[in-house]
Amino acid sequence: MFSKIVTLAAITLFCHSTVHADYTSYAGYKVYDIKAENPSQQQLLQQLANNEAYDFFTLPRILGLPTRVLVAPADQTEFEATLSSSQIAYKCINENFGATLERERAQNNLQRSLRTKSQRSITFSAYQRMAEIDAYLDELAATYPSRVNLKTIGKSYEGQRLRTITVSNGDGRANKKVILLDAGIHAREWIAPAEALYVIHQLVENFAANAHLLENYDWVILPVVNPDGYEYTHTNTRMWRKTRKPVTSICSGTDGNRNFDFHWGEIGASSFSCSDTFKGQSAFSEPETQTLRDLMFSLSGRAKFYLTLHSYGNYLLYPWGYTSELPSTWHDIDDVAQAGAVAIKKATGTDYTVGSSTNVLYAAAGGSDDYALAKANIPISITMELPAGGNGFNPAPEKIQELVSETWIGIKAMAEKVVTTY
Ligand code: 0X9
Ligand code: ZN
Numbered sequence: 001m002f003s004k005i006v007t008l009a010a011i012t013l014f015c016h017s018t019v020h021a022d023y024t025s026y027a028g029y030k031v032y033d034i035k036a037e038n039p040s041q042q043q044l045l046q047q048l049a050n051n052e053a054y055d056f057f058t059l060p061r062i063l064g065l066p067t068r069v070l071v072a073p074a075d076q077t078e079f080e081a082t083l084s085s086s087q088i089a090y091k092c093i094n095e096n097f098g099a100t101l102e103r104e105r106a107q108n109n110l111q112r113s114l115r116t117k118s119q120r121s122i123t124f125s126a127y128q129r130m131a132e133i134d135a136y137l138d139e140l141a142a143t144y145p146s147r148v149n150l151k152t153i154g155k156s157y158e159g160q161r162l163r164t165i166t167v168s169n170g171d172g173r174a175n176k177k178v179i180l181l182d183a184g185i186h187a188r189e190w191i192a193p194a195e196a197l198y199v200i201h202q203l204v205e206n207f208a209a210n211a212h213l214l215e216n217y218d219w220v221i222l223p224v225v226n227p228d229g230y231e232y233t234h235t236n237t238r239m240w241r242k243t244r245k246p247v248t249s250i251c252s253g254t255d256g257n258r259n260f261d262f263h264w265g266e267i268g269a270s271s272f273s274c275s276d277t278f279k280g281q282s283a284f285s286e287p288e289t290q291t292l293r294d295l296m297f298s299l300s301g302r303a304k305f306y307l308t309l310h311s312y313g314n315y316l317l318y319p320w321g322y323t324s325e326l327p328s329t330w331h332d333i334d335d336v337a338q339a340g341a342v343a344i345k346k347a348t349g350t351d352y353t354v355g356s357s358t359n360v361l362y363a364a365a366g367g368s369d370d371y372a373l374a375k376a377n378i379p380i381s382i383t384m385e386l387p388a389g390g391n392g393f394n395p396a397p398e399k400i401q402e403l404v405s406e407t408w409i410g411i412k413a414m415a416e417k418v419v420t421t422y
Contacts, residue, residue, distance in 0.1 A: 024237040026098035028073040031057075031391055033066050034083065034090045041088050046362075052275055054079065055239060057393055058313045060361055062353070065313075068388070070097060070239065093391040100392050101238050108397045124198060124401040127190045127394075129234055130160065130227050136197065137165050137223075140204050146170035148204055153222070153298075154291030157245040160227040162291045167203045167221070169214040177422065178302045179213075179415055180378065182222040182292065183309035185256040185368065187229025187240045190394045191386045191403060192309035196223035198404035199411060213415050220299060226256055226288050239393065243286045247273035254280035257310075258364065259289040260371035263322040268364030279366055292368060296376035304422040305336070305380040306372040307411065312388035314350065316340055316410075317357035319373045319381060322365035324358045327373060336380050336417045343413030348406050350387065357383060380418055384410070 036042040045067060049056045055070040071079045083090045094100055111126035122128065122136040141148045147170040154162040168176070181199060183192035200221055203210055213219075224230050228244035242253030251274035258269035261283035265271070269279035284290050296303065316337040319327050327333070334354065341352040353360050357369070373381040386407055389395040395403050 023235075024239075026070075026101055026238065027096065029097040030071050030073075030076055030092050031094035031097050032069045032071065032079075032090045033093045034069065034088060035066055036063055036088065038063070041086060044082075044086050044088065048079075048082065052272075055276070057388070060313065060315075060353075061358075062360055065353070068093075070393075097392065104392070104394070104396055105238075111397050122197060122201070124194065124404050126397050127194060127234075127400070128197070130224065130231055133193065133197065133223060134161075134163070137163060137200075140165070140200070144204055147207065153295055154287060156226070156228045157243060157287055158228040160231075162222065162225070162227070162288065164220050164222045164295065165200055167200065167214065167219045169207075169211060175302060176216055176218045177304050177419075178299045179217055179219045179305045179307070179418065180221075180296065180299060180303045180372075181219065181307045181309070181411075182225050182368070184224040184230055185226050185288070185292075185308065186310055187226050187233045187242065188238065188393060189309075189311040189386075190230075190233070191311045191400065193224050193230065194400055195309050195386060195404050195407050195411075196221055198408055202408055202412075210412070213412070213419060215419070217304075217415075217419050220295070220303075222292065222295065225292055228288075229253070241276050242278065243288055245286060247278065247281065250274065251278075254278050254286050255366075256286060256289050256292075257368060258366040259284060259286050260293065260366050260368050262371045262374045263365040266322055266365040268321070268362055269366050277364070283366070289368075293371065293376075296372055296378065299378075300376065303372075303376070303378045305415070305418040306369070306376075306378040306382070307414070308368050308372075308383050309386065310383055311386040312393065313361075313385040314352045314387050315357075315361060315383070315385040316352050316354045317361060317369070317383040317385065319356065319370045321357040321367040321370050322363060324356070324363070326356055329379060330356065332421075333373075333380050333382065335421075336414050337382055339417040340382075340384070340410035340414040344406060344410040347409045350406060352410070361385075379422070382414070 053075045057068040115123045141150045149166040152161045183196035233240045246252045255277045258279040264283040265279040270277045318333040337354045369381045369383045372378040
């Protein structure tokens with residue numbers, strides 16, 4: 001968020017919120033929808049994406065899929081002129097992103113305050129803060145001690161606990177095979193941790209309907225890989241993506257999904273510390289990525305399926321992210337991903353694009369999915385990009401319930417494929 005203008009907040013806030021002097025308002029920021037119609041237009045967009053002033057929410061490789069970009073007021077004239085001069089059609093779909101964010105923030109806080117009053121541990125009508133997520137995990141551990149096990153597996157840069165929840169069927173059998181799921185390596189992708197919580201809710205609180213997924217498998221879930229960034233998006237800069245460890249005197253944060261040590265930094269990752277895709281000062285420079293790496297290795301041989309949740313764009317992606325070549329086992333991974341896409345399509349009509357991340361999205365090395373397959377030997381490794389909001393980035397709070405249940409249909413179908421095949 002290098003170029004983002006930071007202003008004083010003059011916002012009406014609900015009870016849970018705190019006013020921060022450095023709250024990024026996004027007043028007057030515009031969101032554009034763009035469709036490249038030929039390879040040369042696509043190439044120009046790829047070039048524009050290297051400009052830190054433009055925040056590309058998505059930039060798929062496949063022609064015809066929409067690209068969405070956030071642009072600050074000072075950069076809009078030049079941005080529009082550049083597109084026009086290359087005859088690239090664009091549409092401004094949000095004239096004031098700041099106002100949208102404020103509405104969502106107010107709505108979210110209202111929903112959170114209602115939840116507290118109704119004494120429920122968690123609902124899917126609001127995005128949760130870390131304290132609420134932690135309280136939910138604690139509550140499950142206390143209520144279902146035979147099927148839930150919490151572990152602090154590391155600490156974030158700011159000292160927050162990185163906690164996994166292991167869900168089993170309570171039969172006491174040790175060393176079962178494992179499905180490993182994480183979310184929230186990218187701070188701003190709030191729907192991803194919401195989904196991880198929904199998966200936990202289904203496996204634990206709706207156990208009877210999902211017992212077959214826990215017969216021969218345990219699930220190990222890290223719902224928020226990057227809690228520092230996640231909290232920062234709630235308190236300061238809504239569109240923050242990276243971790244929070246300072247890098248230089250002017251910029252902080254590393255893109256966790258460029259920080260894994262497999263073809264690290266070779267492509268689609270920046271060496272500029274202010275970039276949103278900064279690869280880090282070295283591979284595994286971040287405590288959060290070190291912790292996820294160690295978790296993968298601690299499950300070595302047992303973990304058969306690694307699923308990492310992101311947003312947005314309705315994609316089921318698999319390795320490789322560093323090259324357009326495919327792993328020799330890509331058919332096996334594709335089978336699982338297709339099972340997810342087909343199940344969602346059948347249930348709600350929502351389309352997911354399935355393929356290798358380089359071929360359908362873009363090349364980007366240093367991702368956790370490539371590492372899981374190549375180094376941690378987890379045979380099925382998939383990145384799931386959940387759907388976006390209307391004309392912004394995240395779905396509005398009232399859309400969460402619908403989206404998390406739709407996504408669960410896909411995750412369940414993929415898990416069914418895995419537990420019956422491996
Ligand atoms: O760029 C990413 O890290 C992911 N997309 S996102 O919009 N959520 O940032 C896609 C990652 C795909 N996997 C690899 N490139 N390894
Ligand atoms: Zn992401």
